[in-house]
Amino acid sequence: MIVLSQIVGIAFYEFRMHWRRRGLLVVTLGMLGVTLLPIMLVRNELSSDSLLGAEGVQYFTQNVIRIHWAAVGAVLFAVMPFIFADAIPRDRQIGVSEVLHTTPLRPLSYLAGKTLGAWLGTVTCLILTVITSGAAWWIVIAPFDLSVYSAIWISGALPMALINVGLVVLITSVLPNSRTAVLGCVAFVVLLPILVGVEGNGTLIELLNPLRPGLFFYYLQQASPSQPQTLSPEVTILGGTLQLIAAAVGAWLWARFRDGR
Amino acid sequence: MTDNQQTNRITIRQLSKTYPGGVRALNQIDLEINGGMFGLIGPNGAGKTTLMRILAGLMRPSQGEARVMGHDLHDSSGRQAVKASLGYLPQDLGIYPNLTGREFLDYIAILKGITSSLERRRQCDSLLETVRLTEVADRKVKGYSGGMKRRLGIAQAMLDTPQLLIIDEPTSGLDPEERVRLRTVLSEMAKRCTVILSTHIIEDISQSCTDLALMYKGQILFRGSPSTLIxxxxxxxxxxxxxxxxxxxxxxxxxxxxxxxxxxxxxxxxxxxxxxxxxxxxxxxxxxxxxxxxxxxxxx
Structure with a gap:
C-alpha cells in the first residue's frame, strides 16, 4: 500500500511539475500547431464536394494520416524525449534527492514513479492533440474514417511515445545533472539513428532506432505505399518493451549500487 | 537510562570514512548518543556532515560499526529501517521551485509513507503553523526567501514524528526571533526523540543541547556536556x-x-x-x- 502510494504520489507531482515548467505545454501547443496549420493550407484543395462517398473518405483519411503522422511522429521522436530527459538528474542537481533518499522510498519505486509521471505527461499531451486536432479537421474540412485515425494514435503514437520517453527517463537516471542528461538525450535522438540507420532495414538492429521505423513507416505506408521495408509494428513494440525492461533493470541495479555510497 | 533513551540509542565504534579520492573524513571515531538533543560542532571539514550522512543512511561507512536504534548501517536493510523513522535536513536543501510549500510537504509526506490524505493534510497544516509558513503555504517555493526555505526544510524533517531527527545548520538564514522559536520547537521534539543538531552557531548549542561532541579533522576532540566544555x-x-x-x-x-x-x-x-x-x-x-x-x- 505504501509503495503504491509512493509511486502514484511521485507520478502525480512529477506530472504537475512538468506541466508548470511549461515544456510540456509548449510541446502540446507545438503538436497542435503542426497538425492544425495544414487545415489552412489544404482547405481549398480538399473541397467538400470531392470528399463525398467512400472513395472521398478514403482519400481524405489518407491525407489526414499523412499530415498528422509525419508531424506527430517527428515530435515524439525528436522533441518529447528532451522534455523528460532530466526528470531524475534534476533532482540531484537541485539537491532534493538528498532528502528523497532519506525517506523509506525504494529505488525501484522512485524509478517507477518518475517514469509513470513522464508517461502521464506524454499521454495528456497526446490526448489533447488527438481530440482537438481531430475535431478541427472533422468540422472545418470534412468527416474522415475514425477507426484509421484512432489507430495511428493508439497503435502508433502512444507506444512510440511511451517507449521513447520511458527509455530516456531510465537511461538518463544514471547521469549527474540536467546538462549531461540533455547531452545523453542528444546521443539517443541524434547519434543512435545515425549509427543504426534512419530508415530501418527490416533487421533487429532497427529496434535501437528511436524513430521506431516499424511504427513510423508502417503508418506512412498507409498513406503512401512507397516506403521502406521495416519490421512489423508488433515486433517494434515488443522490442521497445524489452528495451524498456532492460533499461529499468539497469537503472535499478545502478541505483542499488549507488545506495549509501 | 530510560526506555526512550534505550530505543533512541546511537552507537558508533571505530567508525571511519575514506572518500574515493583518498580523503579521510572520519578517523576511527567512537560515540554514543542516548536520546535528547545532541550538538555536533566543529570547524568546516571536521567531518560533521559525513557523520550525519552516514547516520541518515545516505552513505556507507568504510570501516567500523554504526548502529542506529539497533539497526546496522552497513546493511541495506538496516539503512532502510532507519529511514522509516528518520527526519533529515541537509545543509543545502533542495526544494522543487515549481511546487508550493504545502505541495512540497505533501510530497515528502507521501514518500515517508503517510497514505491517508487527511492525515497528510493535518500534519502539513500543523507543521506549516509551527514554522510560521501558513500564510505563504500556497505560494510557489521559488518565491520564498532563504529563511522561508529553511523553515520549510525543518517542517519536512519533522513530518511523521521521526524517532531520529538529524538537522544540519537549521538556523542559518533565520532572523534572531525565528532562531529562538526554532530552538524551542527542537527542544520540544527532543523530549520525544533523538535530535542531532550540527551548527556553527554555538549559541544554538548552548541554549538547547545537554550533550555535545566537538569534531576536528575527522576525530572527536571533546565529548561531554556544554558546562564541561565551558x-x-x-x-x-x-x-x-x-x-x-x-x-x-x-x-x-x-x-x-x-x-x-x-x-x-x-x-x-x-x-x-x-x-x-x-x-x-x-x-x-x-x-x-x-x-x-x-x-x-x-x-x-
Whole structure:
C-alpha cells in the first residue's frame, strides 16, 4: 500500500511539475500547431464536394494520416524525449534527492514513479492533440474514417511515445545533472539513428532506432505505399518493451549500487 | 537510562570514512548518543556532515560499526529501517521551485509513507503553523526567501514524528526571533526523540543541547556536556583593551568591541604580562575556541 502510494504520489507531482515548467505545454501547443496549420493550407484543395462517398473518405483519411503522422511522429521522436530527459538528474542537481533518499522510498519505486509521471505527461499531451486536432479537421474540412485515425494514435503514437520517453527517463537516471542528461538525450535522438540507420532495414538492429521505423513507416505506408521495408509494428513494440525492461533493470541495479555510497 | 533513551540509542565504534579520492573524513571515531538533543560542532571539514550522512543512511561507512536504534548501517536493510523513522535536513536543501510549500510537504509526506490524505493534510497544516509558513503555504517555493526555505526544510524533517531527527545548520538564514522559536520547537521534539543538531552557531548549542561532541579533522576532540566544555576554558579567557592593535602571540580573538578610546578584545589563551588583561568567565564559544586552539598546537 505504501509503495503504491509512493509511486502514484511521485507520478502525480512529477506530472504537475512538468506541466508548470511549461515544456510540456509548449510541446502540446507545438503538436497542435503542426497538425492544425495544414487545415489552412489544404482547405481549398480538399473541397467538400470531392470528399463525398467512400472513395472521398478514403482519400481524405489518407491525407489526414499523412499530415498528422509525419508531424506527430517527428515530435515524439525528436522533441518529447528532451522534455523528460532530466526528470531524475534534476533532482540531484537541485539537491532534493538528498532528502528523497532519506525517506523509506525504494529505488525501484522512485524509478517507477518518475517514469509513470513522464508517461502521464506524454499521454495528456497526446490526448489533447488527438481530440482537438481531430475535431478541427472533422468540422472545418470534412468527416474522415475514425477507426484509421484512432489507430495511428493508439497503435502508433502512444507506444512510440511511451517507449521513447520511458527509455530516456531510465537511461538518463544514471547521469549527474540536467546538462549531461540533455547531452545523453542528444546521443539517443541524434547519434543512435545515425549509427543504426534512419530508415530501418527490416533487421533487429532497427529496434535501437528511436524513430521506431516499424511504427513510423508502417503508418506512412498507409498513406503512401512507397516506403521502406521495416519490421512489423508488433515486433517494434515488443522490442521497445524489452528495451524498456532492460533499461529499468539497469537503472535499478545502478541505483542499488549507488545506495549509501 | 530510560526506555526512550534505550530505543533512541546511537552507537558508533571505530567508525571511519575514506572518500574515493583518498580523503579521510572520519578517523576511527567512537560515540554514543542516548536520546535528547545532541550538538555536533566543529570547524568546516571536521567531518560533521559525513557523520550525519552516514547516520541518515545516505552513505556507507568504510570501516567500523554504526548502529542506529539497533539497526546496522552497513546493511541495506538496516539503512532502510532507519529511514522509516528518520527526519533529515541537509545543509543545502533542495526544494522543487515549481511546487508550493504545502505541495512540497505533501510530497515528502507521501514518500515517508503517510497514505491517508487527511492525515497528510493535518500534519502539513500543523507543521506549516509551527514554522510560521501558513500564510505563504500556497505560494510557489521559488518565491520564498532563504529563511522561508529553511523553515520549510525543518517542517519536512519533522513530518511523521521521526524517532531520529538529524538537522544540519537549521538556523542559518533565520532572523534572531525565528532562531529562538526554532530552538524551542527542537527542544520540544527532543523530549520525544533523538535530535542531532550540527551548527556553527554555538549559541544554538548552548541554549538547547545537554550533550555535545566537538569534531576536528575527522576525530572527536571533546565529548561531554556544554558546562564541561565551558570548564575547559576556565582561567584561559581574558578581556584586553588596546588602543586599536590586535592582541596576538598565540591568542585567539573571540570577539571585539569598539570603544571611544580603543578596542576591547575578548581572547582565549595566555596573554603576555604587559597586557592589561582581565580574567573573565568563559562561555561555550570560548571553550570551543580553546579546544580547537590546543588541537592545532598539538598538530603543529
Amino acid at each position: 570548564g575547559q576554558a576556565r582561567g584561559k579567557v581574558w578581556q584586553i583593551t588596546t588602543s586599536g592593535e590586535s592582541p596576538n602571540n598565540g591568542l585567539s580573538v573571540v570577539s571585539m568591541l569598539q570603544l571611544e578610546n580603543g578596542v576591547r578584545y575578548r581572547v582565549v589563551g595566555t596573554p603576555e604580562p604587559h597586557h592589561e588583561a582581565v580574567l573573565v568567565e568563559p562561555s561555550l564559544e570560548d571553550g570551543y575556541i580553546w579546544m580547537l586552539q590546543q588541537a592545532r598546537i598539538a598538530v603543529h
